[in-house]
Amino acid sequence: MIIVYASKTGFTKKYASMLSEKLGVDIVDVKELPKVPKESEVLYLGWMKVGKVQGLQKMKGHKVVAVCGSGTGRSAEPSEEEVKRRNRIENKSFFYLRGGCRPLRDLKGMDKVMLSMFVKAMRKSAEKDERKKEAVEIIVHGFDGVKEENLIPVLKWAEKRMSSLENR
Template structure:
């Protein structure tokens, strides 16, 4: 079993490394998969969300995907999770998880920074009283990465590993 991740500013990579340490397996940047023979390996995939799309997922669909973990910033609701499943063509029976990462304006470059600022100001307008923590992170940057966010995932992997 191997972990493959796609990270833009490092939050998804942090989760990938945490999970790799917890499970005692290797984590590989999706950019490097050609260097590895992973066709017979089960793959745990983590990808950051860019405008509703789980980045890097298309590069690993042909492998034996054990589960897909998406990392975004919005609050998880059933509706949001279903939207992600639908727009990323995830099979219903594939195990799918969503966890919150963070925003690092120093690491964001070019068009992505401009896009996020636009997305952020829309969210801020729509959610005046909600999600204070998320709104603050959208404005100023910050991290919601916590080891405990991986608990359900680790439980799932351990259960399905017999």
């Protein structure tokens, strides 16, 4: 098995590195995809943008067996089923990992524009809604939700998968 990841600001890369260390498998940035043999099983990790796992579409022709999406929500939004549907991975294992984000003032380009618009739209209704309030706070001030314990379900799945491959 090999880990391939897409990470814009480093939070997803942190999870990918932790997994690589714990499982003893190689890790490759999706930008260096030619390094990944087509026959290798891939555990893919990508940051999420409006429910889409970034970089996953580049993996066509590779054997992606499980996908992790990292986002800032407490859980996959709007739901795990919807995220699987949007990313066309209904037949694969999916794990949501809470990542993080840098403060809005540090962002640049389209990401900053998109998130500023999101904050502006949310602020109006956020006063009475705790979840929305939290989402706005996280975007404006930044947040790091990367924790080793969040990887427990992925590690369990990967260890099982790797031992079944060895016994084939």
